[in-house]
Amino acid sequence: MTISYNVVGDGPTVLLVHAGVADARMWAAVVEDLRDDHQVITLDLRGYGDTPLEPGAKYSDAADVLAVLDAAGAGAVTAVGSSYGGYVVQQVASREPQRFARLILLCAPTDNVEPDEDLRALWAEENQLIDAGDVDGATELTVTRWIGPDADDEARGLLRTMQRHAYDVQLAAGDVDNEEWPVVPEKITAPVRLITGAHDFRFFADCADYLADRLPNATRVELPWAGHLPTLERPADALELISQDDED
Template identity: 75%
Template sequence: MTISYQVTGDGPDLLLVHAGVADSRMWARQVAELKDRYRVITLDLRGYGETPLVPQYSDAGDVLALLEELGANDVTAVGASYGGYVVQQVATRRPELFSRLVLVCAPTDNVQPDDELRALWAEENKLLEAGDVDGATDLTVRRWIGPDADDDARELLRAMQQRAYDVQLAAGDVDNEEWPVEPEKISAPVRLITGAHDFAFFTDSADYLADRLPSSEQVRLPWAGHLPTLERPSEALELLLG
């Protein structure tokens, strides 16, 4: 594989796919707690952590290739935010690989971003075009993590986002082939987690999926922002696997 990944522990396969403002480091505490019960698979998507970008690639294709290389089956897949969107793409194409999905504040196809999120993206792009990477990183830390996060969580998010900017800005224009998401084809049961302090787009996406998935449950967290497993890590295992 040309992407960075780690396999830790032994047991049923558990795949953890990070958010688009993070990398595989966001799962460090969960890996430590789960390695005695699962074969935990984590990775850095292209442009994050230790995985460089290439001109043309597919995040969904990379994840599927990794699962096939590892001989994974009956996979429980957890995807946070953009990572949850990647999981949906793979589970649409190869539903038989998965026994359960957990989508944490994840987007999906056919749902439009809300005005608040569009405004945030515009502000981020303006800062990056002006060369103010530190300002864009500060914006991420302010807006993408909820009020319950402690200083350690915020500093980790800062480090992960800073690394992503460094890799992505140096690479220039790239082409990520995205696969269509068809919820009706996803046969595994799906837990849909959303946070009350998150952008409306992600709750709208969960509602859209709940109406179309063959088997799903919704968990709405009144205390959470966009990254609940970082905001209250002590509750993460119950959220993901309970």
């Protein structure tokens, strides 16, 4: 299989899908907390971490996640998706809802919601830096804007390392074709926890609100201390964010 993935531990299965500015290393502290009483699956999507991205590749991140679940022999799993990883999880759960016992979506985008002006401005600034060949500048922009105020230097350093590697791999690959499956919230039958951060871009709260209105079984959580990557910003709280019962 092209996709680099890892399975550790024994017990109910938890799938962790990383953010688009990170890779599977963002989950290190979470894996250590969960592995004693869960089977934990982590993966690197194409162009991140240890998974290559071939020039001109045609693929689907959603199909890759489904292939990893098949390869791992996973039944109905709890899936935790951070940001873009949460969007990929929505795609898979819309097509094969029976594969999921529960979803936790951390600051995840979704279909049919327009980005806010601050996020559009950030993307424009990133594109300008990349077009100018200033990959270091684009990386520092990520570290400045995509992680919240509670993150320590170690977390910021890890984000810097993950994002710089992703830029290097993805820019070398050039144009690729990643097929996105449609997100249909009404088809996602598993309970879903929608988590957003008060210091994040408004777009992600708008996405969570949109999903909360359409998912059959959703719980909405706003973290007053969090930015876009709460499990990196407060690792000690990550297990509670993932394992806490929705009725708590």
